[in-house]
Amino acid sequence: MKEYALYKGEEILAMGTADEIAKELNIKIETVLWYRTPSQIKRSKSDNCRILVPLDEDEDEVQI
Structure with missing residues (x-):
């Protein structure tokens, strides 16, 4: 399963699936x-x- 990090600004709210x-x-x-x-x-x-933000992708692939 894909793992993610949920951010609010620069603060991490949660991590996991x-x-x-x-x-x-x-x-x-x-x-x-x-x-x-x-x-x-x-x-x-x-x-x-x-x-x-997905955790298992390369940084180059994530477009923010």
């Missing part, structure tokens, strides 16, 4: 996965937005 993150933060798995969509990434310019 999307399911584990959803359970830890008491939110839906769809919400967790939405944090990785292009529309959410565009909104991530402020320090208050959450963004989901």
Whole structure:
């Protein structure tokens, strides 16, 4: 399973699979996965937005 880190600004909120993150933060798995969509990434310019970053990809592949 894919592992992720969920950030809010520069703070790490949670790490693990999307399911584990959803359970830890008491939110839906769809919400967790939405944090990785292009529309959410565009909104991530402020320090208050959450963004989901895959841990097993090369840094060059992650576009933030």
